[in-house]
Amino acid sequence: MCAKLASWKMKLLVSSCFLALLHLAAAYDPLDPNGNVTVKWDVMSWTSDGYIAMVTINNFQMFRHIGSPGWKLGWSWDKKEVIYGILGAQTAEQGDCSKFKETTIPHCCKKDPTVVDLLPSAPYNQQFTNCCKGGVVAAWGQDPSSSVSAFQVTVGLAGTSNKTVKLPRNFTLLGPGPGYTCGPAKVVPSSLFLTTDLRRKTQALMTWNVTCTFSQFLARKNPNCCVSFSSFYNDTITSCPNCACGCQNNSTCVKSDSKILSEAGINVPRKDNAPLLRCTRHMCAIRVHWHVKQNYMDYWRAKIAITNFNYRMNYSLWTLVIQHPSLNNVTQVFSFDSKPLAPYQPINDTWMFYGMKYYNDMLMQAGPSGNVQSEVLLRKDKNTFTFKEGWAFPRRVYFNGDECLLPPPDTYPYLPNSANRIFSTSSALGTSLLLLATIFL
Structure with a gap:
């Protein structure tokens, strides 16, 4: 019985490894071996029960852009986080926010929110740097200056320090269709920023990256x-x-x-x-x-x-x-x-x-x-x-x-x-x- 169980486990392991290798082979492109879409979260400040973060989507693919109707970024919260506010983007659904009795209702209370970019016609007070392109992001090899999209998100019920904040999980990225697979969020060295007069550097309080790769095999x-x-x-x-x-x-x-x-x-x-x-x-x-x-x-x-x-x-x-x-x-x-x-x-x-x-x-x-x-x-x-x-x-x-x-x-x-x-x-x-x-x- 134990021998049969061991044999079954070995077959399962081999099958899992084969599927993993198949996915990697499908996602690898010999003409763009380093191409990927990197989603970067920079925590810029702490709030009373969470943080304010800048989320940047960088398309490092040489010749594959994200066309209309644009990107959709999704994830799952690790705890009971909510999105109090968002600039430069919006969530597809608000979710059930009935437990909040305050005057201000959160922008999104879903456990697994999906965020989309705003259109260029969005009101000025809702815009953010590199936002509002309808989710269209150019290929890095074609136009590096247009290969980035960003938004700002205010997260509550999330922890107020590097030790108490939990990274979101199960990231998904959809372009005009499927095809992208995202890895887990990983904490990286905090991002550095130059002030507008280029005389001073500031630093994010915490930074994590998510890398997404494209597979034509998965797309269609x-x-x-x-x-x-x-x-x-x-x-x-x-x-x-x-x-x-x-x-x-x-x-x-x-x-x-x-x-x-x-x-x-x-x-x-x-x-x-x-x-x-x-x-x-x-x-x-x-x-x-x-x-x-x-x-x-x-x-x-x-x-x-x-x-x-x-x-x-x-x-x-x-x-x-x-x-x-x-x-x-x-x-x-x-x-x-x-x-x-x-x-x-x-x-x-x-x-x-x-x-x-x-x-x-x-x-x-x-x-x-x-x-x-x-x-x-x-x-x-x-x-x-x-x-x-x-x-x-x-x-x-x-x-x-x-x-x-x-x-x-x-x-x-x-x-x-x-x-x-x-x-x-x-x-x-x-x-x-x-x-x-x-x-x-």
């Missing part, structure tokens, strides 16, 4: 985007794979000429973020197309197009990440802003592309305006460059932090046998075209 069953390919040297267009993003909901998609699209309010996002997809073979909200456009003596040019097939979604602050060996030799990018993800590494084959502000930084919903395009001019590395065997196509593609499904390698546009002769006879013309492109584009 299927990808949200796919990739298609084409080239100037072959008429073949490699489409997104069939059902790349799942076809279980293809009965609810709409055709581009459907009368339903003319109904009032059809483009308004729903609270559950349910998409309204255009009917396609791939059934993805986003398609990224990479076209090998031109070949020159020392350079080559690729065209990138992003198409939105979701009639209910405008993608603001969108990001596109592409991994390709030639991106280590980027010469010029047209129509998009861009930057390398690892600019100080000897080999940087991964770049992030994003829209120019007030020009194409919003990818509109499905329809005539639902696409953005750019071209990339790349210098050839004579030791590695080739058009053979699909080398000219990306190795990985991410849109808004979600990895897109690439076509099978054996379907890529192939290089004709006569291509080398064609390239050599057109090299002089290619050099002239490159000069013209550099001047006029």
Whole structure:
């Protein structure tokens, strides 16, 4: 009996370890190995029965932002804490505060509150530094100054010293959907702050951090985007794979000429973020197309197009990440802003592309305006460059932090046998075209 019990415990332990490793593997992103969202609590002052804290949400992910409808931060109190007041945010529910007989009723009495950001239109006396963005937080690699959100919370019935305060538990972070897993709160060295005149440092009375990581595996069953390919040297267009993003909901998609699209309010996002997809073979909200456009003596040019097939979604602050060996030799990018993800590494084959502000930084919903395009001019590395065997196509593609499904390698546009002769006879013309492109584009 004891042997069977020991064997059962061992199996349970192995299963638990396997699930833990599976989660870690799913959350680890080789293109952003240190990316996370850190929630920091700084206790700034004590009150008669609690404290006032500044809560800061820092998005340290290089290319994954928190888009509309914004973040939701939740936790469970360890004791009988309540939120007396809050600036820069609000709780989703007040809870049962009937036991409080005072004139001022607490803002929230729930054991497990959920906090959301305020909108930019919030009254001035309810705002706080770095608040009121509707929960939208930019990716750190795209815009560090906008990658932070904060609010102030006054907590009661909580203890009035470092020894009596208990850290909240069971933190959760929701972006526009699931996918984030938060670890336990950990006490860290107290934060330091500079006064407005930059002449004096102040220090938080107590600080704890919570680290949250994203897993696409937990966020959704299927990808949200796919990739298609084409080239100037072959008429073949490699489409997104069939059902790349799942076809279980293809009965609810709409055709581009459907009368339903003319109904009032059809483009308004729903609270559950349910998409309204255009009917396609791939059934993805986003398609990224990479076209090998031109070949020159020392350079080559690729065209990138992003198409939105979701009639209910405008993608603001969108990001596109592409991994390709030639991106280590980027010469010029047209129509998009861009930057390398690892600019100080000897080999940087991964770049992030994003829209120019007030020009194409919003990818509109499905329809005539639902696409953005750019071209990339790349210098050839004579030791590695080739058009053979699909080398000219990306190795990985991410849109808004979600990895897109690439076509099978054996379907890529192939290089004709006569291509080398064609390239050599057109090299002089290619050099002239490159000069013209550099001047006029």
